[in-house]
Amino acid sequence: MSGQSSYTPQSPLLQWLERRLPISGFVHSSFVVYPTPRNLNYWWTFGAILTFMLVVQIVTGIVLAMHYTAHVDFAFNSVEAIMRDVDYGWLLRYLHANGASFFFVAVYAHIARGMYYGSYKEPREVLWILGVILFLLMVVTGFMGYVLPWGQMSFWAATVITNLFSAIPVVGNAVVTWLWGGYAVGNPTLNRFYSLHYLLPFVITGVVVLHVWALHVVGQNNPTGVEPKTAKDTVAFTPYATVKDAFFTGLFFIVLAWFVFYVPNYLGHTDNYIPANPGQTPTHIVPEWYYLPFYAILRAIPSKLIGVIALAASIILLAFLPWLDTSRIRSANYRPLYRQFLFVFFLVVIGLGYLGSQPPEGGYVIAARILTFYYFAFLLVILPLLGLVETTKPLPNSISESVLPGGLRASAASPAEAKR
Amino acid sequence: MNSRCGIVVIAGVLASLAALGGAWPACAQEAEAPPLQHWSFAGPFGLYDTAQLQRGFKIYREVCSTCHSLKLLAFRNLAEPGGPAFSEAQAATIAAEFQVTDGPNDKGQMFQRPGKISDYFPPPFANDQAARAALGGALPPDLSVIAKARAYERGFPWFIFEAFTDYQEGGPDYIHALLNGYADPPAGFTVPPGGQYNKYFPGHAIGMPKPLSDGQVEYTDGTPATVDQYGRDVAAFLMWAAEPTLDARKRLGFQVMIFLIVLTSLLYFTKRRVWHAVHHPEAPAG
Numbered sequence: 001m002s003g004q005s006s007y008t009p010q011s012p013l014l015q016w017l018e019r020r021l022p023i024s025g026f027v028h029s030s031f032v033v034y035p036t037p038r039n040l041n042y043w044w045t046f047g048a049i050l051t052f053m054l055v056v057q058i059v060t061g062i063v064l065a066m067h068y069t070a071h072v073d074f075a076f077n078s079v080e081a082i083m084r085d086v087d088y089g090w091l092l093r094y095l096h097a098n099g100a101s102f103f104f105v106a107v108y109a110h111i112a113r114g115m116y117y118g119s120y121k122e123p124r125e126v127l128w129i130l131g132v133i134l135f136l137l138m139v140v141t142g143f144m145g146y147v148l149p150w151g152q153m154s155f156w157a158a159t160v161i162t163n164l165f166s167a168i169p170v171v172g173n174a175v176v177t178w179l180w181g182g183y184a185v186g187n188p189t190l191n192r193f194y195s196l197h198y199l200l201p202f203v204i205t206g207v208v209v210l211h212v213w214a215l216h217v218v219g220q221n222n223p224t225g226v227e228p229k230t231a232k233d234t235v236a237f238t239p240y241a242t243v244k245d246a247f248f249t250g251l252f253f254i255v256l257a258w259f260v261f262y263v264p265n266y267l268g269h270t271d272n273y274i275p276a277n278p279g280q281t282p283t284h285i286v287p288e289w290y291y292l293p294f295y296a297i298l299r300a301i302p303s304k305l306i307g308v309i310a311l312a313a314s315i316i317l318l319a320f321l322p323w324l325d326t327s328r329i330r331s332a333n334y335r336p337l338y339r340q341f342l343f344v345f346f347l348v349v350i351g352l353g354y355l356g357s358q359p360p361e362g363g364y365v366i367a368a369r370i371l372t373f374y375y376f377a378f379l380l381v382i383l384p385l386l387g388l389v390e391t392t393k394p395l396p397n398s399i400s401e402s403v404l405p406g407g408l409r410a411s412a413a414s415p416a417e418a419k420r
Numbered sequence: 421m422n423s424r425c426g427i428v429v430i431a432g433v434l435a436s437l438a439a440l441g442g443a444w445p446a447c448a449q450e451a452e453a454p455p456l457q458h459w460s461f462a463g464p465f466g467l468y469d470t471a472q473l474q475r476g477f478k479i480y481r482e483v484c485s486t487c488h489s490l491k492l493l494a495f496r497n498l499a500e501p502g503g504p505a506f507s508e509a510q511a512a513t514i515a516a517e518f519q520v521t522d523g524p525n526d527k528g529q530m531f532q533r534p535g536k537i538s539d540y541f542p543p544p545f546a547n548d549q550a551a552r553a554a555l556g557g558a559l560p561p562d563l564s565v566i567a568k569a570r571a572y573e574r575g576f577p578w579f580i581f582e583a584f585t586d587y588q589e590g591g592p593d594y595i596h597a598l599l600n601g602y603a604d605p606p607a608g609f610t611v612p613p614g615g616q617y618n619k620y621f622p623g624h625a626i627g628m629p630k631p632l633s634d635g636q637v638e639y640t641d642g643t644p645a646t647v648d649q650y651g652r653d654v655a656a657f658l659m660w661a662a663e664p665t666l667d668a669r670k671r672l673g674f675q676v677m678i679f680l681i682v683l684t685s686l687l688y689f690t691k692r693r694v695w696h697a698v699h700h701p702e703a704p705a706g
Contacts, residue, residue, distance in 0.1 A: 038698055077492065080492050080564070080565065083663075083665065084492065084497075084664055084665070090665040090668075090669060091669070091672070094669075235698055239694050240694060240695065240698065243687065243690050243691045243694050243695075244691055244695070246687050246691075247684060247687040247688050247690075247691045250680060250683055250684030250687050251684055253680055253684075254677070254680045254681060254684060257673065257676050257677060257680055258677075259583070260673070261464075261669055261670065261672065261673025261674075261676065261677070262464050262586050262588075262670070262673060263582070263583055263586055263587075263588055264588075264669070265568060265588065266582065266583050266588070270568065270569055270570060270571040270590075270591070271569070273565045273566075273568040273569035273662070274561075274569045283622075404701070
């Protein structure tokens with residue numbers, strides 16, 4: 001997505017089009033000759049996987065929407081009708097529901113990679129912030145989608161989450177009534193959630209375009225965190241990155257297919273096969289697994305208002321990582337201390353996820369408080385201080401030096417030549 | 421010196437996990453875990469056993485349907501592939517044994533007529549209130565998706581293995597256990613009036629009286645007429661009712677898996693070949 005392309009299509013028709021709308025030149029410069037660092041590992045394939053999952057979700061979602069009825073009296077049965085009477089309806093629904101889970105698997109891997117290799121650092125701050133916005137949009141979209149089948153967990157999740165806004169001083173209750181479109185979660189709530197659940201994926205698509213645009217301006221980070229210096233440090237996007245992304249997307253899809261075809265309800269909650277009943281609260285209200293760490297943070301704090309603030313802060317703080325992290329070195333490979341604290345941070349998030357699935361009592365609450373403390377201490381205290389005191393390892397001079405044992409060899413064929 | 425800091429932090433996390441361990445006994449349920457049964461539809465290649473579904477349907481028809489509705493099932497489903505495999509004529513005969521409310525007719529009145537194959541199973545009670553009134557306050561749940569709406573938590577770490585061992589039969593295991601779980605209450609347990617003691621029901625006081633006893637439903641194929649067997653058969657039938665597309669799903673799944681594995685392998689070798697020159701710049705391409 002950068003600058004003028006010198007690309008000239010071969011077909012006369014495309015040449016005609018190119019003079020009027022240089023779209024093939026744009027695709028050629030952005031997705032064919034675009035240089036990518038030669039040392040990217042498989043953690044860099046999750047961007048492609050996420051794009052692919054977005055398409056899967058939109059395609060399955062649009063077909064599901066053709067058969068779904070957004071009404072409290074019919075929603076549950078219309079989902080069951082999709083499962084029973086629509087041709088391959090079970091496949092569409094299981095793909096969409098498990099696809100949402102795997103969308104989050106991929107986004108967590110993508111975020112973790114960004115944190116490990118310092119991909120948020122100058123000049124990639126805007127790229128990173130757009131990513132945090134995308135994650136927030138995904139969280140909201142996923143939550144609204146979970147409400148649509150109108151089972152017990154759908155209804156009570158909607159009740160619990162919308163009620164969080166009542167913690168806002170003075171206007172809280174008015175805001176909640178406004179969100180519900182009434183004085184309880186009901187038909188207006190379901191209808192607007194459906195409308196927004198259909199809208200937000202297209203907003204996500206728009207922000208993805210910005211995200212990719214920003215990426216193509218600043219270029220990809222890489223495991224060394226050293227910017228590419230010569231042509232020998234990079235390879236062309238196609239075929240190198242394309243085929244690598246395609247392979248790993250295939251692997252990812254095998255795991256997704258295992259869930260869709262063999263354990264389709266494993267990631268769901270059995271209570272969501274009970275139709276919504278406002279008169280009966282489930283024993284434990286739990287969100288989908290991908291929200292559990294944040295749910296644990298919410299419940300770890302005794303004050304509702306502060307709990308909600310902590311919940312919001314736990315995600316929004318990520319947008320400030322470029323400034324919270326004071327180190328000039330990007331990659332954790334060269335930051336021994338940061339690396340350890342970061343792995344603990346990842347363990348803490350997984351631990352919070354487990355605690356979020358358990359009842360908020362006894363030792364669980366104590367553990368959740370300790371882990372929540374670390375979560376925020378890592379972002380607000382450890383990160384800023386580490387950059388000032390840490391002794392880092394020496395960086396390689398260039399990407400090719402780090403991957404080729406002999407460094408830059410005179411005989412090393414440049415990738416463009418090597419393609420033949 | 422640097423790494424010592426990290427060790428302190430890791431110790432802190434371990435300490436909080438130890439606090440977790442302290443919470444474990446508190447959450448240990450007093451309810452017994454349902455014994456795991458062998459199901460024909462378990463595993464990646466498991467499909468429904470047609471004869472078992474027919475026996476299970478017989479139990480639903482003769483026993484459960486007195487109180488429990490099956491609203492999402494139509495008589496035509498009984499003749500669809502991947503189910504109990506009744507013929508269309510058999511399904512129509514079964515349908516005709518039920519009275520279905522239809523209408524309004526030309527005079528504006530609702531009327532009763534024998535069921536047709538396109539009808540859904542009529543509920544035993546006109547509405548929930550009628551059911552409660554007839555059954556002493558207890559509301560029998562609809563059984564259409566009950567096999568997916570019930571399970572039991574095997575807890576950490578089992579739930580991690582279940583994703584890979586393909587354990588999806590918590591619902592049928594629970595139903596079978598529940599039907600076999602009627603027992604005398606242990607000393608000190610007071611069963612509320614109108615309730616029964618059941619080992620596997622959450623809270624143990626269940627409103628449903630023991631529905632099945634040995635020999636109650638006649639089997640013509642030599643299968644033992646025991647509550648244990650009845651429980652298994654009706655649980656299998658209810659699993660089919662909840663997931664009538666399971667056979668189609670597993671068949672398609674196998675094809676998709678083969679396709680994806682072949683495709684991904686080809687992509688892997690393509691990737692290796694494409695990247696060969698990048699990884700080995702001194703060697704000739706290819």
